[in-house]
Structures are given as structure tokens and as C-alpha cells.
Amino acid sequence: QITAISIGISLQIFLLDVVQMQASYVSMILFVSRAWDAVTDPLVGYLVSRSKRTPIGKLTPWLLLSTPLGVLSYLLLWFEPRGLMSQPLSVLWFLTAACLFETLMSCYNVPYLSLNMFLGGDQRDRDSATAYRMSVEMVAMLLASVIQGQVVAVYNTEKQEACQQLGQAHDPSQSTSPPQTASLQETQKAFLTSSLVMGALFFLCSLVLFLGVKEQQAPLCSDNKVRPPYLTSLKMLICHIPYQRLVLGFVFSALAMQMSWSNFVLFCSHAAGLGAQFQYLLLALLGSACIAVPLWQAVLLRIGKKATVIIGLSLFIPAVIIVACVPSNLPVFMTMCILMGFSIATVFLLPWSMLPDVVDDFAMKHPSCKDLEPLFFSCYAFCNKLAGGLSVGISAMILQFAGYRAGACHHADGVVMALIVLFSPVPIALLLMGLVFFCTYPINERQLQEQLTTYVIIDQFKKTAVIRL
8 A cells, every 4th residue: 555655646746857757658657557457457356266275375375476576566666767768768667667566566456455355254344354454554655655755855855956056937927947957866866765665564564464364265155156257257247236336436436536636746836835845734634534444434333334435525525625725725725634534534444345245245146156256356446546547647648738847846827727627626526426326326234234144044054955965
């Protein structure tokens, strides 16, 4: 999670202002790498479901093999071969590094997410495990924001000094940029150092996972079930109504959140004029999200998951509207970041808590199928990553059309307006569409638990009758 947050916060600004790449190239790299990642997720999910069980489990070998290669590819993503290649080769370098990292993360993330169905216990135990996992992920995001906040602080300081030395006056009618000789060398070192820290934390957390988690059998596993072919499995998933509604609601909500998230640094720096306070704003947002996860877990136990996700997502709308209206007011911005953090926590917790319920509902309606859990989670991750790729790709392209220039000390009013639109109106429209799909989500988890208990009792009765015969 810390690597994903670092890429979401900093990769766009790293490629634009440190590498000084054109926004169109940045848009292509971000979108193609996320789209590639989205395509590989279902394929990896199918391969995981078809893999054989080993003495250490069915999912754990994938985690064990992908970790060291994933850490190495992440380090390459922040290494700039300055002076060693032309700009087209530099674009190819970062595109290859990004696609390689996302592929290895698919090999890691799909079995990791699927582990939630193989920890043992009932629905309530899985919900509790999901809440713990998301709480730790929010802490990891907070840690990543602290580290990347220091990097962005170095970037803002060095860029401000470069602009002051060049003596460029602020002209609101056009974007002004320092010459290419004013490279951000200290910022480049800061990015590389932070990547080393992130890679070390990644390896340490994976080591905890290998040593601390014992993989169990699937909750509704049976020997007489069959594995349908890949395309047949995808068709069955797509035709399952609860999965349709949950995925569509998740896609539009995640796209809305990531649209604001991917432009958060640029919005603070160029639209709100609060680049120096970016670290504190990010800490307020993620700190409130860390606190909100256990609170939302307690709420969903009382009023249900569907009502909780609708209430939580709705908090995001007034927050971004107020920020867009008064972007330069630091106390107001800080308060709205706290409210946005509470809303973002619902996207991290509720959809992933609702997904196991959909898997159980599918298992009861298709009792002859087995080993489809990784495919469920991989297609879900596919939609999340596709939303992320669309958000950063569309954002970078719109900024290119608005006149964003790499390394610019000041930007024209069109760029500022584009950042405001990308941060507030567009996410609100997307979020409203997501809320419509969540409102039509048909599963009530309490009724599902009763049906699941009945299903298990009947299944055990059938097995007992066969044994007696």
C-alpha cells in the first residue's frame, strides 16, 4: 500500500517537474501502465485459481516469488537515467519500469487479497479481518504520506530557490518555467532515497505475512466441484447481479476519489497556493481516515454495509465543494481534509467488506463451481486499478490541453481552473453515479448469513447421507 500511495502522490509530479517530461508523455505512461495492470489482474487471478496447492499453501508461493522482484522494479521506477538516453528512450524506460512493477504487483496483490477468504471463520470474522487490514493499510498510507511529504517539501524548496535565482516575475497571463539547466538534483535524490525506504518496508511487511499467516481451505470447498474455463468464469461473474452493482459502484467511487487524490499535490501547489503546507494537509486527511476505519466498522455492524457506504461517500461532496470555493483558506482546507478522510475511509473499508458477501452469494447460487475466489478479487482489483489509470491519464491530458508546462514557476489561469475542475466538479459527478449503483446493491448481509448457515447444514447432511450409504 505504501508503494501505491507513493506512486499516486508523487509519480505524476516526479515525471513532470523532476524528469521534465511533457505532460502528454506522462499521461501515456500513467494510463498505459495502469491499463496494463488492469488487464493482467484477471489473468493472474485465473492462473492463481488454477495453480496447485503446495505444502505452504496455494497463494503463498505467488507472494514469495513476487516480493523481491517487485521491490527491485519499484526502485527502478524512481531512478532517472539522466544524460544516458534521449527523451524517447527515457519515456520507454519509465513505461517499461511502470508496467513491470504493476505486473509483479498483480502477482502479489491478487493472492494477497484472496487470502481474506482463506483465513477461516464466518462472515463476521472476515469482516473483522477486513477492518483490521484496512486499518493497517491506512496507517501505512499515513507513513507513506509522511515520507513523501518530506520529498515534496524538498521539491517545493528547491524549485522556489531556482525560480528566485532566475529572477522570474509572476505573470498571471502565462506559464513561466526555468531553463532545463535548473534541474532539481536534491529532489531527485530525495525521491530515490524514499524509494529505498519504501522498498525496505515492503520487504519487511511481506516477511511478516509469510511467517504469520497460515492459509486455510476455502469456506465452501468441496471435492465434487469443478473449475469452469476462463471465459465461462468471467461470464458467470459479469452476469451475477450483486457483483455487477458492487463493481460499478466501486469503480465510479474509486475514480472520483482518485481523480481528486492524483491532483492533490498540484492543486495545493498551484491552485490553493499551499504547497508549503501540503504535508500537514495530507496528514490531516490520512490521519482522519485512520481514525475513521474502526468507527465505520462499528457503524456497519449497527445499520448495515449498504447504508454505511452511502452515508460515508456522501461526506466527500460538501468537503470538495467548500475547498474549491475557498482553496487558499488553510483552516477551512484542513477541516475539509479531515472530512474527506472520513469519506475516503469508506472506500477503503466497505467495498472490500462487501465483496466476500458477494462471493458467498455466488457460491450458493452456483454450487458446482470452485476456486473462483481469486478471480472475484482480481476482477475487483482490475476495476480499481482501471479507475486509477483513467484518473491520472485523463488528468495529465487535460493539464496538457490547459497549457501545463513542466518545471514552470507559475501557471496560467487556465491551468488553475483545470485543477479546480479536476479536484471538485468531476469527482462529484462520478461519485453521484457510484452512489446510484450502491443504492441498487441487493444483498443484505444478515439474511445472507442465515442462508449461508442453512446451506452449510444441508451440505453437511448430504455428505453424511452419502457416507452412510
